[in-house]
Amino acid sequence: MEYFKKTLIKELEKNSYFKNKDIYNLIEKPKNDYGDFSIPLFFLSKELKKNPVEIAKELKEELEKNDNLKENFIISNINAFLNFKIKKEKIIKRFLEKKENINNEDKKTFVIEYPSPNTNKPLHLGHVRNMCLGNSISKILEYNNNKVFKVNLNNDRGIAIAKAVLSYLKYGNNSTPESEGLKGDYFVGKYYVLFENKIKEYEKKDPEKAKKLLEEAYELLRKYENKDEETLKLFEKFNSWALEGHKITYKKYNVKHDKEYYESKIYEEGKKIVLEYYKKGIFEKDEKGNIIINLEKYNLGKKVLLRQDGTSIYITQDIALAFKKHQDFNADKYIFVVANEQEYHFKVLFKILEILNFKKVEDNIHLSYGMVFLPEGRMKSREGKVVEADELLQNVKEESIKELKKRYNLEEKELQNRSEKIALSAIKFFMLKINPKLDFVYNQKESLSFEGETGPYLLYTYARIKSIIRKNKEKINENIKNNDYEYNDEEIKLIKKILEFETIVKESGKKYKPNLIANYLIMLAQNFNEYYNKYKILEENKNIKEKRLHLAYKISETLKKGLYLLDIETLEEM
RNA sequence: GGCCCAGUAGCCUAGUCUGGAUAAGGCGACAGCCUUCUAAGCUGUAGAUCGGGGGUUCGAAUCCCUCCUGGGCCGCCA
Numbered sequence: 001m002e003y004f005k006k007t008l009i010k011e012l013e014k015n016s017y018f019k020n021k022d023i024y025n026l027i028e029k030p031k032n033d034y035g036d037f038s039i040p041l042f043f044l045s046k047e048l049k050k051n052p053v054e055i056a057k058e059l060k061e062e063l064e065k066n067d068n069l070k071e072n073f074i075i076s077n078i079n080a081f082l083n084f085k086i087k088k089e090k091i092i093k094r095f096l097e098k099k100e101n102i103n104n105e106d107k108k109t110f111v112i113e114y115p116s117p118n119t120n121k122p123l124h125l126g127h128v129r130n131m132c133l134g135n136s137i138s139k140i141l142e143y144n145n146n147k148v149f150k151v152n153l154n155n156d157r158g159i160a161i162a163k164a165v166l167s168y169l170k171y172g173n174n175s176t177p178e179s180e181g182l183k184g185d186y187f188v189g190k191y192y193v194l195f196e197n198k199i200k201e202y203e204k205k206d207p208e209k210a211k212k213l214l215e216e217a218y219e220l221l222r223k224y225e226n227k228d229e230e231t232l233k234l235f236e237k238f239n240s241w242a243l244e245g246h247k248i249t250y251k252k253y254n255v256k257h258d259k260e261y262y263e264s265k266i267y268e269e270g271k272k273i274v275l276e277y278y279k280k281g282i283f284e285k286d287e288k289g290n291i292i293i294n295l296e297k298y299n300l301g302k303k304v305l306l307r308q309d310g311t312s313i314y315i316t317q318d319i320a321l322a323f324k325k326h327q328d329f330n331a332d333k334y335i336f337v338v339a340n341e342q343e344y345h346f347k348v349l350f351k352i353l354e355i356l357n358f359k360k361v362e363d364n365i366h367l368s369y370g371m372v373f374l375p376e377g378r379m380k381s382r383e384g385k386v387v388e389a390d391e392l393l394q395n396v397k398e399e400s401i402k403e404l405k406k407r408y409n410l411e412e413k414e415l416q417n418r419s420e421k422i423a424l425s426a427i428k429f430f431m432l433k434i435n436p437k438l439d440f441v442y443n444q445k446e447s448l449s450f451e452g453e454t455g456p457y458l459l460y461t462y463a464r465i466k467s468i469i470r471k472n473k474e475k476i477n478e479n480i481k482n483n484d485y486e487y488n489d490e491e492i493k494l495i496k497k498i499l500e501f502e503t504i505v506k507e508s509g510k511k512y513k514p515n516l517i518a519n520y521l522i523m524l525a526q527n528f529n530e531y532y533n534k535y536k537i538l539e540e541n542k543n544i545k546e547k548r549l550h551l552a553y554k555i556s557e558t559l560k561k562g563l564y565l566l567d568i569e570t571l572e573e574m
Numbered sequence: 575g576g577c578c579c580a581g582u583a584g585c586c587u588a589g590u591c592u593g594g595a596u597a598a599g600g601c602g603a604c605a606g607c608c609u610u611c612u613a614a615g616c617u618g619u620a621g622a623u624c625g626g627g628g629g630u631u632c633g634a635a636u637c638c639c640u641c642c643u644g645g646g647c648c649g650c651c652a
Contacts, residue, residue: 022592028592031596032610040594040595042594042631045632081594118652155652158652222596288650299577308650311650339646340647341647345647345652363610370579371645373645387641433588434586435588438580438587439645440587445601449601449614451600451603451615452599452614453586453587453600454614456614462613463616466609467612470612472611516588519599522599526599529615532616535615536610536611557588
């Protein structure tokens with residue numbers, strides 16, 4: 001459709017009324033059936049001191065003298081609006097012959113970092129949203145001709161890990177994930193929660209004891225930072241259990257990284273960098289001896305970068321990681337997929353990186369998404385009030401097995417395959433169909449629903465088309481000629497929808513909003529299903545059958561491409 | 575106290591950046607459609623003072639101001 005818009009603009013530019021006007025932005029898409037493009041003419045009425053309705057009338061007459069316009073569009077004037085409807089035969093010609101050309105002038109290299117979990121617990125619902133967004137954005141950027149590298153930062157150092165390790169030392173009895181029959185990350189998480197529960201218990205009964213236990217955890221962390229060999233080994237073992245567990249979950253959710261980073265391996269580099277810039281006079285010391293940066297003139301306050309005792313904090317290592325990623329990938333843009341609760345942190349980080357003359361603020365992108373809440377409120381890992389990523393997939397998969405069993409009698413292998421894909425489509429679509437920056441409350445019932453605006457609805461529509469194509473038995477003719485077949489209104493509507501695809505993908509990449517594609521696919525599928533219920537595709541008439549099959553096939557291809565960009569696999573049969 | 579984000583039918587959302595013509599879908603409710611290409615589908619009905627108020631404009635869900643409600647941040651946590 002972009003092609004026709006450009007044609008329209010090119011011709012309008014020749015008209016004196018539109019001289020020096022931003023025609024591209026004047027053109028809008030009418031909601032109703034007035035046409036494909038429309039221009040409200042109020043802006044001219046002031047300039048010309050004339051009734052806009054009159055202007056519309058005059059302009060219409062004048063524009064109709066333009067042969068190029070007349071060849072491509074039906075021009076009409078309604079009230080103060082000028083409407084352009086693309087001629088049917090032009091749409092069909094475009095659909096049958098050419099591809100939408102997307103222009104690739106903004107080809108760039110991206111590094112996208114996600115989901116960067118802590119290694120003290122399994123991945124949960126928040127991570128699921130994070131992974132879905134990260135996967136989808138990566139694919140969308142790649143589709144728009146960019147190079148994308150995916151990386152992950154494992155936050156495997158810090159007090160949370162120390163708590164889990166200490167709890168294990170006290171109550172673990174040398175058990176292992178294997179001996180307890182637990183997935184590694186669940187095993188680690190169990191001891192972390194156990195620790196927090198003990199603290200809570202002691203706080204009620206004997207606050208001194210709680211304080212002492214907490215102090216023990218900090219003592220353990222100090223031992224770790226001082227490189228006590230036994231402690232190092234213990235942390236490493238614990239982390240490897242958690243990481244193994246995470247790896248299994250990544251595989252289920254199709255998360256693949258080009259490179260893994262570990263906080264434990266870069267935090268010291270961070271200290272060095274901070275000290276170096278302190279010596280250069282860019283960072284300063286506060287009265288307590290902390291190394292800080294004063295960002296008050298940017299309204300970001302003062303920020304501690306390194307504690308007075310020399311231990312590092314989150315931002316210390318984030319500076320180092322930024323440098324390291326750039327060394328490894330030399331990218332144009334760096335994306336961080338992190339929840340919106342960290343917006344302040346990233347503003348500070350990006351400002352610092354700019355001050356260090358490293359990267360401009362606009363080359364670092366915090367892809368900030370809204371929080372995921374449970375109906376009872378915020379998820380709290382330490383209280384075990386979470387929905388885990390594995391558990392979610394398991395639940396939805398069971399639900400889809402139920403649905404499959406209602407309908408078909410499948411072999412076990414096929415049942416597993418289909419239910420897995422259906423479940424993933426449900427979860428991913430559920431996460432991606434809404435605007436990333438919106439908070440949302442997780443609704444179990446909704447996540448288990450396969451009807452309406454859902455992933456399975458799209459898979460179903462796709463499979464339905466594939467089934468028709470299979471029934472026909474002949475190969476789809478992709479190069480059909482435009483002969484005397486009259487495409488009906490519904491078919492023209494579908495064709496226009498297909499031609500919108502590239503524009504939608506481009507916009508969704510520019511705005512980092514996969515939900516634009518999700519919504520588009522729903523509309524496309526809805527339009528097709530309406531059409532399907534009204535018209536028969538496998539018609540007797542050969543010419544009609546060929547055209548309809550070809551159209552259905554094109555829709556299935558568009559669905560597949562779109563779903564791929566949401567990282568959802570299709571099923572040939574459902 | 576300061577800063578950021580959100581508020582659209584009973585519920586979940588699209589549209590807000592870039593103001594335009596009767597505010598678009600889904601869930602749920604109700605009434606229909608399977609001897610005919612997959613009913614995880616389709617058709618129809620009911621359901622919205624777009625949080626309140628003010629302003630700018632020929633025109634506001636959209637821009638500006640203000641108030642209310644909810645969430646988040648302002649840690650030597652991540």
